[in-house]
Amino acid sequence: MxxxxxxxxxxxxxNKDYGIRSWLLTTDHKRIALLYLMSITFFFFIGGxxxxxxxxxxxxxxxDLVQADTYNKLFTMHGQVMIFFFLIxxxxxxxxxxxxxxxxxxxxxxxxRINLLSWYLYIIAxxxxxxxxxxxxxxxxxxxxxxxxTAFSNTKVIEAGLSIFIAGFSSILTGLNxxxxxxxxxxxxxxxxxxxxxxxxxxxxxxxxxxGTPVLAVTLVLVVCERAFHLGIFDPVRGGDPLLFQHxxxxxxxxxxxxxxxxxxxxxxxxxxxxxxxxxxxYHAVALSSIAIAVFGFLVWAHHMFxxxxxxxxxxxxxxxxYMVAIPSAIxxxxxxxxxxxxxxxFSTPMLYAFGFIGLFTMGGLTGLFLSALGIDVHVTDTxxxxxxxxxxxxxxAVMGYLGGMHFWWPKISGRMYPEWLGKxxxxxxxxxxxxxxxxxxxxxxxxxxxxxxxxxxxxQVLNVLSTAGSTILAVGYVLPMVYFLWSMRYGKIADExxxxxxxxxxxxxxxxxxxxxxxxxxxTWEAYNYDQIAAPVEVSLER
Amino acid sequence: MWLFLGxxxxxxxxxxxxxxxxxxNYFNEFAAGSRSLNLKWGTINTIVLICSSLTVALGVxxxxxxxxxxxxxxxxxxxxxxxxxxxxxxxxxxxxxxxHHIPGASFNAADLVRDYPQIHIDQSHxxxxxxxxxxxxxxxxxxMIIGVGLFSYLTFYAWKGRYTPAYYTPIEIGGLYxxxxxxxxxxxxxxxxxxxxxxxx
Amino acid sequence: MSEHIMSSKLYYGIWIALMILTxxxxxxxxxxxxxxxxxxxxxxxxxxxxxxxxxxxxVKYSSEKLTKMVIVASVxxxxxxxxxxxxxxxxxxxxxx
Numbered sequence: 042m043x044x045x046x047x048x049x050x051x052x053x054x055x056n057k058d059y060g061i062r063s064w065l066l067t068t069d070h071k072r073i074a075l076l077y078l079m080s081i082t083f084f085f086f087i088g089g090x091x092x093x094x095x096x097x098x099x100x101x102x103x104x105d106l107v108q109a110d111t112y113n114k115l116f117t118m119h120g121q122v123m124i125f126f127f128l129i130x131x132x133x134x135x136x137x138x139x140x141x142x143x144x145x146x147x148x149x150x151x152x153x154r155i156n157l158l159s160w161y162l163y164i165i166a167x168x169x170x171x172x173x174x175x176x177x178x179x180x181x182x183x184x185x186x187x188x189x190x191t192a193f194s195n196t197k198v199i200e201a202g203l204s205i206f207i208a209g210f211s212s213i214l215t216g217l218n219x220x221x222x223x224x225x226x227x228x229x230x231x232x233x234x235x236x237x238x239x240x241x242x243x244x245x246x247x248x249x250x251x252x253g254t255p256v257l258a259v260t261l262v263l264v265v266c267e268r269a270f271h272l273g274i275f276d277p278v279r280g281g282d283p284l285l286f287q288h289x290x291x292x293x294x295x296x297x298x299x300x301x302x303x304x305x306x307x308x309x310x311x312x313x314x315x316x317x318x319x320x321x322x323x324y325h326a327v328a329l330s331s332i333a334i335a336v337f338g339f340l341v342w343a344h345h346m347f348x349x350x351x352x353x354x355x356x357x358x359x360x361x362x363x364y365m366v367a368i369p370s371a372i373x374x375x376x377x378x379x380x381x382x383x384x385x386x387x388f389s390t391p392m393l394y395a396f397g398f399i400g401l402f403t404m405g406g407l408t409g410l411f412l413s414a415l416g417i418d419v420h421v422t423d424t425x426x427x428x429x430x431x432x433x434x435x436x437x438x439a440v441m442g443y444l445g446g447m448h449f450w451w452p453k454i455s456g457r458m459y460p461e462w463l464g465k466x467x468x469x470x471x472x473x474x475x476x477x478x479x480x481x482x483x484x485x486x487x488x489x490x491x492x493x494x495x496x497x498x499x500x501x502q503v504l505n506v507l508s509t510a511g512s513t514i515l516a517v518g519y520v521l522p523m524v525y526f527l528w529s530m531r532y533g534k535i536a537d538e539x540x541x542x543x544x545x546x547x548x549x550x551x552x553x554x555x556x557x558x559x560x561x562x563x564x565x566t567w568e569a570y571n572y573d574q575i576a577a578p579v580e581v582s583l584e585r
Numbered sequence: 586m587w588l589f590l591g592x593x594x595x596x597x598x599x600x601x602x603x604x605x606x607x608x609x610n611y612f613n614e615f616a617a618g619s620r621s622l623n624l625k626w627g628t629i630n631t632i633v634l635i636c637s638s639l640t641v642a643l644g645v646x647x648x649x650x651x652x653x654x655x656x657x658x659x660x661x662x663x664x665x666x667x668x669x670x671x672x673x674x675x676x677x678x679x680x681x682x683x684x685h686h687i688p689g690a691s692f693n694a695a696d697l698v699r700d701y702p703q704i705h706i707d708q709s710h711x712x713x714x715x716x717x718x719x720x721x722x723x724x725x726x727x728x729m730i731i732g733v734g735l736f737s738y739l740t741f742y743a744w745k746g747r748y749t750p751a752y753y754t755p756i757e758i759g760g761l762y763x764x765x766x767x768x769x770x771x772x773x774x775x776x777x778x779x780x781x782x783x784x785x786x
Numbered sequence: 787m788s789e790h791i792m793s794s795k796l797y798y799g800i801w802i803a804l805m806i807l808t809x810x811x812x813x814x815x816x817x818x819x820x821x822x823x824x825x826x827x828x829x830x831x832x833x834x835x836x837x838x839x840x841x842x843x844x845v846k847y848s849s850e851k852l853t854k855m856v857i858v859a860s861v862x863x864x865x866x867x868x869x870x871x872x873x874x875x876x877x878x879x880x881x882x883x
Contacts, residue, residue, distance in 0.1 A: 213592055217588050217589060217592075220588055221588065224852060248859075251588060251591055251592050252591065252592070252595055252859070252860065252863045253595070254592070255592045255593065255595040255596035255598075255599070256595050256596070256598065256599040256867065258596055258599075259596050259597070259598075259599035259600055259724075260599055262720075262724070263599075263600070263603070263720065266716075266720060267716075270688060270689045271688075271689055271690065272688050272689070272712070272713075272716040273688075273709055273712055273713055273716065274603065274713060274716050274717070274720075278709075279709045279712065279713075280611070280707065280709030280710045280712065280713050281713060282606065282607075282610075284874075285602075285603055285606055285607075285871075288602070288871045288874070289599050289602060289603065292599075292867055292871075339863065339866055340866065340870065342870075343870070343874060351874040351878070352873075352874050352875075352877040352878040353877075354873075354877040355870075355873045355874035355877055358870075358873060359870075587852075587853050587856045587857070588856055590856075590860070591856050591857070591859065591860035592860075594860040594861065594863075594864055595860065595863060595864060595867075598863075598864040598867055598868075599867070601864070601868065602867050602868055602871055605868055605871075605872065606871060606872070606875055609872075609875065609876075610875070624812065628808065628809075628812045631808050632805060632808060635801065635804045635805060635808065636801070638801075638804075638838060638842050639797060639798070639800075639801040639842075641842070642792075642797050642841075642842040643794060643797055646791060646792060646794065646797070649791050650791065760842075760843070761843055764838050764839075764842050764843050767838060768834075768835045768838055768839070771831050771834045771835050771838070772831050772835070774808075774811075774831070775811055775815070775827035775828065775830070775831050776827075778815075779811065779812065779815035779823075779827050780824075781823070782815040782816045783816065783817070783818040783823075784816065784818075
């Protein structure tokens with residue numbers, strides 16, 4: 042492994058300027074991506090900390106670690122921090138910001154200063170959320186259901202609501218930037234049909250961000266107003282309707298889960314062709330399935346409300362629509378599998394994460410279909426079955442995709458290779474830890490253990506202990522990459538411009554890239570995923 | 586800016602959704618509440634905003650033709666119309682305050698119950714009408730205030746000669762925003778003021 | 787951004803149309819048309835909105851397909867929110883007497 046010495050150091054985006062001002066006032070999308078990387082990693086560990094406390098409490102049936110009210114705060118803060126400050130920004134704000142301009146052959150995003158503003162809004166929201174946490178937190182559940190959140194809870198609902206409102210604007214601006222960039226700044230020859238599917242996935246994600254987040258924003262405004270001025274919009278005692286809140290809330294929050302998974306699917310769609318040395322199977326099907334998920338995702342929100350009191354007929358409609366939204370996801374799974382068929386597979390770390398994604402996302406998705414069936418939902422809603430379902434998708438899916446993407450593009454981002462054997466080892470630990478944590482929860486839910494409960498009947502203890510054991514293993518798996526990525530920045534093997542032999546414009550420039558991405562503006566004359574024309578990398582890149 | 590306006594459609598849209606559901610379920614209270622709004626002021630405000638949209642459109646045209654002084658005059662007129670709208674809104678809100686129609690601790694719609702004996706009015710439902718009235722017109726007014734601020738900025742730089750036929754993008758973008766806020770009011774007016782203005786009896 | 791400079795006469799014409807529509811909508815509201823009051827009010831409001839969008843906001847003269855797509859998509863999405871929510875509320879009474 043080489044150490045840092047290079048004779049004449051080439052200028053690139055990391056060493057162009059030094060000093061904190063050059064980072065805090067940067068408009069370089071790559072630096073902003075790294076600012077986001079540091080921030081979301083920080084919030085990931087905060088959310089993870091709450092998760093560990095939850096699992097610790099659930100080691101024993103009695104409520105003996107914290108009080109009931111505190112437990113309510115723990116799962117609320119875990120959900121809010123993980124969803125709004127980690128999952129929703131994660132891939133778009135880190136990998137998307139870094140790669141979207143490069144993949145289309147542009148120098149930067151369409152609105153670089155709005156990009157920076159987006160990060161500052163996120164930070165302001167984050168500081169507000171941290172303040173909320175340390176001064177008492179919120180106990181309403183991340184879903185803020187009324188009238189508890191508006192009339193009865195005596196925790197800091199308004200502050201949390203405002204924090205998420207601001208974070209929402211960060212999300213909207215990122216989406217806006219991506220849509221304009223993808224429409225307007227593609228390099229000559231980069232037609233829509235030659236775009237990497239990562240771009241299609243982010244385009245679809247941006248549409249959801251633009252159309253869904255404002256509804257959450259106005260709902261939060263109404264909740265804050267109701268709480269502050271004692272109005273009655275959602276409070277039945279004062280003539281309001283709690284279900285209206287749920288309709289408005291879930292109109293955003295269901296598509297939000299697609300904001301969390303679509304970018305991850307985009308990452309997987311880049312990794313699999315590379316490590317199968319084959320063009321993606323069914324390019325147009327995968328591209329259109331991303332758009333289909335974005336559109337259909339807006340039509341299914343009331344499946345979170347099947348037992349809340351909506352009419353049976355609308356429940357039927359939403360149930361059927363929920364089945365339909367699974368179809369585009371299934372198309373992607375088939376196409377990834379077909380891509381690997383008769384491919385030349387390399388089990389690199391990114392590929393291991395991609396495999397994990399396919400398996401775990403499929404399980405999560407199939408259990409989503411169980412939940413869409415009204416009969417089953419009545420039995421398992423608000424139990425650990427639901428908790429396991431969404432963690433399979435968000436952690437087994439989205440987070441694994443994020444980690445796979447971080448490993449895949451790390452050489453490009455940092456100019457260094459991470460230690461491959463450690464990467465594989467950590468991937469295995471994550472996979473094992475994850476399954477041990479969340480598979481028992483499917484069983485628990487089916488057996489009837491409710492979610493958000495701080496104590497439970499003793500017969501559920503064994504499964505809970507298994508789950509907690511798994512969570513500690515998972516935590517180790519998450520800390521490892523942070524450690525070796527940092528290590529690699531100083532001691533990692535120096536990466537050349539295309540260590541994986543991957544297709545895509547980002548691999549045609551140096552690692553790390555120069556500030557304006559390309560020495561000369563590229564012109565695209567080839568189709569995407571042209572692995573028949575690209576030589577496989579020399580084995581050296583994948584060793585030690 | 587069009588993409589941003591798309592998000593604004595969904596932002597106001599959430600409130601329109603709440604309005605739709607409650608109007609259907611509490612029609613009587615919505616009708617009574619609507620009647621208690623001042624139709625004269627509401628219509629005048631609609632006219633004021635339409636005039637302001639005209640001055641904005643003419644302003645963009647003036648920028649396209651490089652007529653700096655005309656542009657500045659039109660921008661200032663737009664601001665004046667905007668402030669007039671806000672002033673009239675303020676008058677209307679003050680009237681509501683006097684009538685105890687502002688939701689919250691001091692809300693009392695007994696006057697409506699008294700004035701409309703032929704329909705049953707539930708005060709809590711009536712309060713929802715006014716909650717939505719203030720929420721929607723309040724959000725709209727906030728957007729107007731932002732618009733006035735935006736146009737003050739544009740007026741200053743227009744006066745300094747920054748906008749030419751080659752570069753008048755900020756005027757056009759500001760114009761789009763202003764027109765959007767006008768369109769929101771075009772819908773708010775009939776939905777809030779004109780629910781039921783049939784002569785009684 | 788369209789380069790087409792519109793005639794000020796057209797702008798004044800649209801302005802007059804908007805004024806007339808405003809007076810019409812306020813007046814018609816005082817006439818009893820039963821359920822049609824709401825429909826007429828919304829039709830007039832939509833006509834006014836279209837006039838503003840097409841002429842004051844230049845969409846009629848814009849060659850930009852993306853703009854029109856954004857407008858249509860946003861309105862469509864709003865309708866999804868309104869109609870599917872309504873589907874719940876309006877079908878609750880069925881079977882519940």
